[in-house]
Amino acid sequence: MDPAHIQVQFQEPQLRRLHDLVELADPISAMNLDDPLVRRRLREVEVLVTSWGCPPLTKDLLDGAPELRAVFHCAGTVRPFVTDEVWRRGILVTNAADENAIPVAEYTLAAIIFAGKKAPFLAQDARKHRDDWSYAAGRGELSNRGRTIGVVGFSRVGRRVIERLRALEVDILVADPYADPAGVRAAGGRLVGLPDLLARCDVLTLHVPALPATRHLIGAAELALLRDGATVINTARGSVLDTAALERECVPGRLDAILDVTDPEPLPADSPLYDLPNVMITPHIAGSLGSETRRMSDSALDELERYVSGLPPRAPVTADEIAVSA
DSSP, X not given: OOHHHHHHHOOHHHHHHHHHHSXXXXXXXXXXXXXXXXXXXXXXXXXXXEOTTOOOOOHHHHHTOTTOOEEEESSSOOTTTOOHHHHHTTOEEEOOHHHHHXXXXXXXXXXXXXXXXXXXXXXXXXXXXXXXXXXXXXXXOOOOTXXXXXXXXXXXXXHHHHHHHTTXXXXXXXXXXXXXXXXXXXXXXXXXOHXXXXXXXXXXXXXXXXXXXXXXXXXXXXXXXXXXXXXXXXXXXXXXXXXXXXXXXXXXXXXXXXXXXXXXXXXXXXXXXXXXXXXXXXXSOSXXXXXXXXXHHHHHHHHHHXXXXXXXXXXXXXXXXXXXXX
């Protein structure tokens, strides 16, 4: 993993637990697995604990790690570094995507509540209206009660967002062609088609992975179905939302947006979205940061402990799953 991540993700409690569970090689951590010293150590390694910055586990690298049996990832997706060769060799892979979903769902809930009150946009308006707060009336009804929230993607994050929304008096619609209607109902939502969801929601929040099939899932035609004044929230991946189409809706003020991810990321310096009073942009902060990342490390260490104890993993990743998930 990147050296900066081990400093944040493996503090004294995590390092102590790691020492108790396994025999550590020297060096304990590395980012460049092509380093001669690291390659020599890899010949004996049975387990890799990985995070952001792990290089691809290629055939050449795996040929030099004949004892490798498991990869415990203390972050979300393993797609950037787990190759087909890993699956071919039957190496166990787990991730901490469930734990990473927690802060994303928390951020999204806050964004939905702020969208109902138009808080981010009123905050920008305040810079121009310093002597009279009656400007708030220009943003329409400032309320969350009775709103319709459209959740696209009954994913790890989407499910957690729905569960948290149950604390509000809102109607929750879900669009996901792979979701089970009973599971959606149990979480607190109602499964509908995407066009129906778009036409009825006050707030649209996106929770689908970045796949070829989801690129620009929300484009010009989909945005046109949203009612005037609706808010688009994206904490998933920038590519699922057509940036140019969103610009065309936000520049005249028909739609509002709260974006934690963009396409490209970051947006070009001349993007009109930066300067719009009805758009809030944050620099990809919804996912695990700081102390939140140690929740993922603890999860990876739980998986390691289960492995050492001969127990099955809690969150195994498979080749089939990674093809349709983040």
